[in-house]
Amino acid sequence: MSNTGSKSRNDLPVLAVTSGEPAGIGPELCARLAGRAWPANLVVLGDATLIEQRAACAGIAVRLREYRPGQAPRTDVLDVLHCPLAVPARAGVVDPANARYVLALLDRALAGCRSGEFAGMVTAPVHKGVINDGGVPFSGHTEYLAEHTGTARVVMMLVGGGLRVALATTHLPLRAVADAITPAVLEETLRILHHDLRTRFGLPAPRILVAGLNPHAGEGGHMGREEIDVIVPVLDRLRAEGMQLLGPLPADTLFVPHALEQGDAVLAMYHDQGLPVLKHASFGGGVNVTLGLPIVRTSVDHGTALDLAGSGRADPGSLFAAVELAARMARA
Numbered sequence: 001m002s003n004t005g006s007k008s009r010n011d012l013p014v015l016a017v018t019s020g021e022p023a024g025i026g027p028e029l030c031a032r033l034a035g036r037a038w039p040a041n042l043v044v045l046g047d048a049t050l051i052e053q054r055a056a057c058a059g060i061a062v063r064l065r066e067y068r069p070g071q072a073p074r075t076d077v078l079d080v081l082h083c084p085l086a087v088p089a090r091a092g093v094v095d096p097a098n099a100r101y102v103l104a105l106l107d108r109a110l111a112g113c114r115s116g117e118f119a120g121m122v123t124a125p126v127h128k129g130v131i132n133d134g135g136v137p138f139s140g141h142t143e144y145l146a147e148h149t150g151t152a153r154v155v156m157m158l159v160g161g162g163l164r165v166a167l168a169t170t171h172l173p174l175r176a177v178a179d180a181i182t183p184a185v186l187e188e189t190l191r192i193l194h195h196d197l198r199t200r201f202g203l204p205a206p207r208i209l210v211a212g213l214n215p216h217a218g219e220g221g222h223m224g225r226e227e228i229d230v231i232v233p234v235l236d237r238l239r240a241e242g243m244q245l246l247g248p249l250p251a252d253t254l255f256v257p258h259a260l261e262q263g264d265a266v267l268a269m270y271h272d273q274g275l276p277v278l279k280h281a282s283f284g285g286g287v288n289v290t291l292g293l294p295i296v297r298t299s300v301d302h303g304t305a306l307d308l309a310g311s312g313r314a315d316p317g318s319l320f321a322a323v324e325l326a327a328r329m330a331r332a
């Protein structure tokens with residue numbers, strides 16, 4: 001936990017924490033935020049009764065206070081901005097009837113970030129499938145927040161276990177990945193990553209390790225041509241502007257410790273090239289950050305864990321790390 005020193009709690013940023021899928025572990029993880037001196041004042045968005053019930057099931061002692069903008073911050077209660085469920089929620093059993101509720105939490109947090117009420121948002125996990133079953137096409141917070149802020153391109157980056165791993169593509173079928181990595185996409189992704197590493201992570205001259213797409217980074221064109229046709233020309237162009245980019249590097253050896261020492265962040269070409277390594281190194285303490293948004297947004301690195309909902313066994317480490325990082329980013 002960060003030391004907030006002698007800073008008055010009134011000076012700390014206010015962060016919205018969305019409690020996510022009501023059948024999952026989000027509500028009880030949010031209850032675990034109570035009673036700690038975070039480097040931010042937290043407002044949990046969710047159904048207040050649900051949070052109380054899940055806290056009770058999980059054996060968490062928590063007192064809720066109804067959130068009112070501008071009220072004096074306290075660490076002994078959990079401020080909750082009550083948003084009512086559409087239908088009662090059962091631990092472990094998703095219901096498409098609550099899909100709109102989950103999205104309403106995001107919409108309210110986003111509105112508060114845009115108006116200045118909140119300095120950023122931290123998201124507990126949602127269930128992508130059940131939101132789609134509820135009639136709303138949804139592939140993730142990342143894409144949803146990009147669309148709802150009118151941001152043409154954002155970058156998903158996970159932070160944890162001493163690593164920062166950003167992705168050139170996110171929630172796509174593997175079959176679609178190669179076609180999605182165009183020169184424009186790669187260039188914009190690298191520009192966003194470079195910019196946000198400087199402005200939000202305090203790295204004045206970030207060094208980025210760029211993975212190839214194909215095994216052995218294409219083996220000179222014998223195992224795929226995307227490196228030669230797309231990645232190398234983009235890297236050359238951006239290096240000429242002064243960016244420190246190493247690659248394209250074979251992804252199987254890029255994550256060995258001595259290779260990682262040469263960079264401040266890795267750009268992986270697709271979701272399952274970068275995230276398994278990151279989660280192996282950090283599960284339980286990793287954070288998902290959306291770069292390129294006009295707001296601060298961090299998230300847990302895990303899903304809804306329906307199998308654990310209401311059990312009290314879900315590890316809050318990733319949510320805690322997401323709150324810490326959002327507070328640092330909000331102050332940067």
Ligand SMILES: NC(=O)C1=CN([C@@H]2O[C@H](COP(=O)(O)OP(=O)(O)OC[C@H]3O[C@@H](n4cnc5c(N)ncnc54)[C@H](O)[C@@H]3O)[C@@H](O)[C@H]2O)C=CC1
Nearest residue numbers: 124125126127128129299301302303304305307308314315
């Ligand atoms: N940030 C978000 O909103 C995310 C949402 N998801 C969504 O979550 C749903 C379920 O995804 P799964 O692939 O099953 O992944 P999952 O992360 O929910 O579960 C994978 C395994 O990890 C365990 N686990 C997860 N979080 C844990 C925690 N905090 N403490 C202890 N154990 C934990 C679960 O019990 C399970 O055994 C999907 O709909 C997926 O889209 C997945 C990742 C991130």
Ligand SMILES: NCC(=O)COP(=O)(O)O
Nearest residue numbers: 139140141142143288299
């Ligand atoms: N695998 C990461 C993930 O699914 C989180 O996505 P998002 O909801 O943060 O866009």
